[in-house]
Amino acid sequence: MRLSIYRYDPDKDERPYIKDYEVQLEHADRMLLDALVKVKVLDDSIAFRRSCREGVCGSDAMNINGKNGLACLTKVADLPEHVTLRPLPGLPVIRDLIVDMTQFFKQYHSIKPYVINDEPPPERERLQSPEERDHLDGLYECILCACCSTSCPSFWWNPDKFVGPAGLLQAYRFIADTRDQATAERLDNLNDPYRLFRCHTIMNCVDVCPKNLNPTKAINHIKELLVKRAV
């Protein structure tokens, strides 16, 4: 397998460059991450994040032949013989495939990602029907890999002002939770030409999400709630 990988080490490189690698894969090397681990044996200076290698920790998001995805969930068999890897677009590169995710997490934090409920909690669990709980499906599973937000042109343009698909998906996750009492506050927080309304339904986020989540749908729900509130 031939990999062309974006390389940049600010410690020694004046500018980024693409370096080519050839790796021999064995039967057990099923995923792109397996190939990358092989590359690292050849050249230990290549830097990328990885941890769970099963698509739940969200570490190894990168741009694979032009499309964002997780290396650990990308089957080698589904890729062409030649693969180009770049860091996630739109975020500052720290080194090689490692990006600075500060801005991404700042937006996530800005939506107050926690249940707000100021009533004293009961002795046992708060009750929620299975149907109410079903509303959280497709929302809570987000792994914060940033594939979606860094594929979104609106996020590229305004990463400081537009919450981005990942943050908005989570904003809706808390609005949709019957235990949360802060819907009004959350809608106020998003009722802004940039924070929410920079979403132009381009749907790159839906296209790339490795967990098959649908941020656009969640964003539309938020927009509907704002419209309903206005009339």
Add this chain to the structure above:
Amino acid sequence: MALSVRKFDAIVVGAGGSGMRAALELARANLKVAVLSKVFPTRSHTVAAQGGIAAPLANSTEDNWHWHMYDTVKGSDYLGDQDAIEYMCRRAIEVVVELEHMGMPFDRLESGKIYQRPFGGHTQDYGSPKMAMRSCAAADRTGHAMLHTLYQQNVRANTQFFVEWMALDLIRDPQDGAVIGVTALEMETGEVSILQAKATVFATGGSGRIFAASTNAFINTGDGLGMAARAGIPLEDMEFFQFHPTGIQGAGILITEGVRGEGGYLLNKNGERFMERYAPNAKDLASRDVVSRAMTTEIKEGRGCGPDADHLLLKLDHLGPEVINHRLPGIREIAIRFANADPVREPIPVVPTAHYQMGGIPTKYTGQVVVPEGATSESILPSFYAVGECACVSVHGANRLGTNSLLDLVVFGKAAGEQVIKDIRSLPSPQRNLPKDAGEASRARLARLDAASSGERVADVGNDLRRTMQAHCGIFRFPEDLARGIEKVKEIAARAQRLFIQDKSKVFNTARVEALELDNLVETAMATIVSAEARKESRGAQSRADFPERDDKNWMRHTLWYKEANRLAYKPVHLKPMTVEAFQPKARTY
């Protein structure tokens, strides 16, 4: 040049479930806390836990903490400390309900209460054939739901995180051995600093990466264990390493026991539900050590599946797409991706796979680290705490029950937080003085790596270590294999002293991180195999061909391994619970 020093009330090393639960307690008490993590908190390995967290809520079946306690003592093969086990089981409802109040998205019953499923070894009425539905679940993503909830609460509490900082070594007061902080590497800049604190809490997780076939993430390299061992602190019961019955064959990815909790079962090549022979009552829901041994026996005796007869099949298609899509959606996704098998139609090929380390840094139920001193076997080591998989409380003894690990994280994370607050408030003086040579050990390790112009490759040494542990210290252990394995690990340890990395950059040098991790893997592997060789009995996860029986007369005791000369010591098991009658050891059948 002196290293820069940052001072805190408390530092927590590790941001998985137990570290973030401890941090939350500390941040809410308005202490100045630093949480260090090698990875962004939600990337910690707690995220991969699937099946559930134990608590006797009795939402579906009758249940109480006494039954849970009995199951945990029996599951531990009577090596667990009964006071700590009582403590954990009595606090289970409280901590799980708290998680729910924090917003954790548990599945629900028609009653609106938390959904609970059966799990291996969890029974009603002190081991009756009736299983208890005790595992509180968020589909098959319970760890993910819990870890994100805890992170979210820490965001709310303004906890200060040091993300992508790797702790390197402990700093101890030469006077009385108290822990006064750690050295840590900031990966982005390559700078090493000293983080000093009145309390240091280790929540560094397990060491599953000492085995070649492991369910564990790349980051599970036993860092806290290595740091403790190098600082002269013993490691307890390291011979007990759990092999999970259902890792995907070849890939190692975990398939939750919740599959069997929902009604799935294992088949051999004859289509036989073989667990009926090994555990007539609990069958596929026997304890993990029992199921893993049964599977290994099936394979050894030629009843494995596939062209190489090297795996077994986990059947769940009879549950129907409704149950699979609703209760086990993550499993379906994983099986399709990593085993090319859609469980709605076909079984998943599985093998027992290294999963969880029962041993760790010796602590009591408050999270305080305890070490032998003079005539006492458990004297509190000042200002040092350990929680989660890196700690040995010991609630899991020789074998952990499924769903007790997530419970362990939150019960003892919270308990350690409470203890730290108490201890800090009673401290007379603010900070101890750092020893003159503080940070020297870490600096020497880094300098050696920077200076090396040739030597051993990290990947080669690491792979040899993992292969050696897999071959010599697996599910069934043989005396000659263990003895030869120790020699091999010693050779590997010597090679690990001569590591060479090409990458000399300061910026996000992951080659350097992997080399530093290897030191910790070596310490952990050594502790595991040396402790295993010395224990001349079979108990829980340790199964020796030459001593097939449990030997309570000679071995009802905890192992303590010291790095210095591989010295071993032993200490008694706490057989007396806090308030209830002790459970007397008896033959363990399921």
